[in-house]
Amino acid sequence: MILKAYAKINWSLDITGQREDGYHFMDMLMQPVSLADEITLTPAPSLEITTSGWPRSRADQSNLAFRAALALKNASGTSLGARIHVHKHIPIGAGMGGGSSDAAAVLTGLNTLWKTGLSRDELEKIGLSIGADVPFLIRGGLARTRGIGEDMEDHECRYNYWLIIIQPCPGLSTGQVFSLFHETAPADRPDTDQALHALETGDLNLLCSSIGNVLQPVSERLRPEIAEACALLKAEGAPAARMTGSGSAVFGVFRSPSAAEKAFQRISPRYRSVFLCHTQHDSVRIMEE
Numbered sequence: 001m002i003l004k005a006y007a008k009i010n011w012s013l014d015i016t017g018q019r020e021d022g023y024h025f026m027d028m029l030m031q032p033v034s035l036a037d038e039i040t041l042t043p044a045p046s047l048e049i050t051t052s053g054w055p056r057s058r059a060d061q062s063n064l065a066f067r068a069a070l071a072l073k074n075a076s077g078t079s080l081g082a083r084i085h086v087h088k089h090i091p092i093g094a095g096m097g098g099g100s101s102d103a104a105a106v107l108t109g110l111n112t113l114w115k116t117g118l119s120r121d122e123l124e125k126i127g128l129s130i131g132a133d134v135p136f137l138i139r140g141g142l143a144r145t146r147g148i149g150e151d152m153e154d155h156e157c158r159y160n161y162w163l164i165i166i167q168p169c170p171g172l173s174t175g176q177v178f179s180l181f182h183e184t185a186p187a188d189r190p191d192t193d194q195a196l197h198a199l200e201t202g203d204l205n206l207l208c209s210s211i212g213n214v215l216q217p218v219s220e221r222l223r224p225e226i227a228e229a230c231a232l233l234k235a236e237g238a239p240a241a242r243m244t245g246s247g248s249a250v251f252g253v254f255r256s257p258s259a260a261e262k263a264f265q266r267i268s269p270r271y272r273s274v275f276l277c278h279t280q281h282d283s284v285r286i287m288e289e
Helices: 064-076 098-113 120-128 134-139 174-181 192-201 204-210 216-222 225-235 257-270
Strands: 002-018 024-044 047-053 081-088 142-147 151-155 162-166 240-243 250-254 274-278 284-288
Touching: 002 098, 002 134, 002 192, 024 047, 024 098, 024 162, 024 192, 047 064, 064 081, 064 098, 064 120, 081 098, 098 120, 098 134, 098 284, 120 134, 134 142, 134 151, 142 192, 151 192, 162 225, 162 257, 174 216, 192 204, 204 240, 204 250, 216 225, 216 240, 225 240, 225 250, 225 257, 250 257, 257 274
Parallel strands: 047 081
Antiparallel strands: 002 024, 002 284, 024 081, 024 142, 024 274, 142 151, 162 250, 162 274, 240 250
């Protein structure tokens, strides 16, 4: 079985509180994009994982794809195994859910391959034990996600937006970013209600004025390259540019495929990790069974 595991962006990211155990309550708008890893699942006596592509991910039990397979095996009680191969394209430490998307694809694919018969809700519950973004990346679409990733509202988005995504610097420590966030008053706070309305109605101007990410100012302090990449995207015609997740990737949204393509031709020689892509509905797609 071959699957595509798609990355995501955060149109908005807000923090609304914190639990006693340290987990943060979030309010986010997320949507998959067309940049994807490729996952191959083959029946095998036990669980094993290999990786290829760039950036290279670890081929051991710490890999989220392997952890997802093990969690599904334990939850379903199956005695079956699988050989998992992950071919990477999504940058690591980018805030694009690369490892989480691999986990979501493995849960979705093995549920079919092993005939475990679990519902999407059951898969999402297993996914939440692996990472906060995994439930959304099982579900896909446009979702407003609250809590620690478990409270999702599905929303219709009839429009796809063309994006240039840049990872201008190495990944950041999510823990460090959240720790520094508490030292200053939140900035770049999104208007998530307005951003959601804009996505549902295709109002790009309203979308660009409403999106935001409260972690971006913190991440920019740690990695000034993030602010520089956003400035470059705007200079090349993006009406808005924002960081996704806790970084370090940023995206610029463009008014047309041709505008994005022209800007990509000018920007791509400057960065190793730069991608031309678009938003979409699917977060996992089975390409071949």
